[in-house]
Amino acid sequence: MTHAVISCLHANLAALEAVLDDIDQRGITTITCLGDLVGYGPQPNEVVNLVRERAIPSCQGCWDEDIIEGLNSCECSYPSQLAERRGHQAHQWTAEQLSEENKAFLASLPMSLRRDRLLFVHGSPNSQHEYLLPDMDAFAALERVQTADADTLFCGHTHRPYVRELRDGVIRVRVQAPTDPQSPAEREMALPVRRIVNAGSVGEPRHGNTHATYVIHDEATGNVEIREVPYDVERTCRAIVEVGLPPVFAWRLRHGFEYAERADDASHVCER
Amino acid sequence: MARWALVSGLQGDLALYEAIQRDLRQLARVDTLFVLGDLIGPDRDANALLARLQDPRRGELAPQCIYGWWEEQLLAERGYRGERRADPLRQQFGQAAVEALEQAVDPGHLAWLAALQFGFIELDCALLHGSSAAVDDSLGPDSSPLLLLDRLTRMDVNRLFTARSGQQFRLELSGGGIESQVRDLEGQRQHQQSVPQRQVIGIGAGVRYTLYDPGSDRLDFLVAGSRPQQRARGFA
Ligand SMILES: [Zn+2]
């Protein structure tokens, strides 16, 4: 079966419509969403409504959680203080706009979805707020997939799509016990092949290009295609300014990256 | 270089603590005492031990304490952990154990317990009760090497000292590696990563405690009161 995985829609209706068109044109009917339906963008209700109409199974993202639970995130949610201030503005605006029904829908979303050996999460299996960056320690990355008992882990949250395969792993250990200190026991663990697929971002791409990104996975061949979809960026930018959100959000969409706000501390472990 | 003594799981046993202090006086070059949690427990009144830890006698090594699983349960039950209560304790040992734990500790000690840290970083070592993931993380010699490596990576340390499993051991990551291939919109990259030379050390609990020499990396696994000079099972 071929299925599509989308993430980080961030209340950007034009981008979501373009991506869903792209998926429909390929005749793909199974879509999974990795959360962050809202936040930053100007159409939170419209985006949530569309996901609900299309009955797209979705997990809860960091923004979805914060909108319901209030902002109590670990500092890692924001890479800088400036980003945090703007984030708070967007949070407040989104919380005011969202209908009670849509808030209840976001609250009902699960932390993860599982289909056979595929696991779908927003950040990592540990937390919606943990970043699995493409260059994070390979053993730590594998540990996330392995502890979650999956073959392929689909995640989002970084807004940069990638496919990472971890293979030919082996760890050798030497164990010394107090009863027999002179002859340590040797042991070897062969690590399984595992994959992490980051679906990028539909509504807030940060890979250096304005196109929306998502992935298509062919379960039969194992092939993963990273899709880039152009959409009417100006339509969303105009709406951002019209509703009174910080203009830097429109600037970001026009440039496809986050100005001075990149989170790149791969070693940080979320303390939530 | 001076050595560290690493102790855990005293569970209110002042006589045991005094026996360890007697040992340490006889041993050469021990200048730091770390108590890695479980100062209290449900089986014994812990107030005398807690008073002593906060107010050491002359000639004793002053202990540096962190909180462990039992402190976490008590502090949660007494409202020091937000909404959480001592549910893990309740599930594992029942309501009677929760009450016994509360009775073992005078409320006057709660503020001191609540101020204890999760762990210490000394040189390139993390001194923890469980692990970098959680206070109840029980690491032993049979734990998955992948999991142990992850716990070391999370703290970015070369030595992780843990007490939760109660076992004494030294597990050394001695070799291996992993191949990683990343493909994104810019292209494909291949990366080979080696297993870092790091260690997880179980310090034991109760009468079993450990000496560590950070200068030579030598460990001695001891049993309190059993004439450490002769019985020490040391190895570098
Ligand atoms: Zn996002």
Ligand SMILES: [Zn+2]
């Ligand atoms: Zn997110």
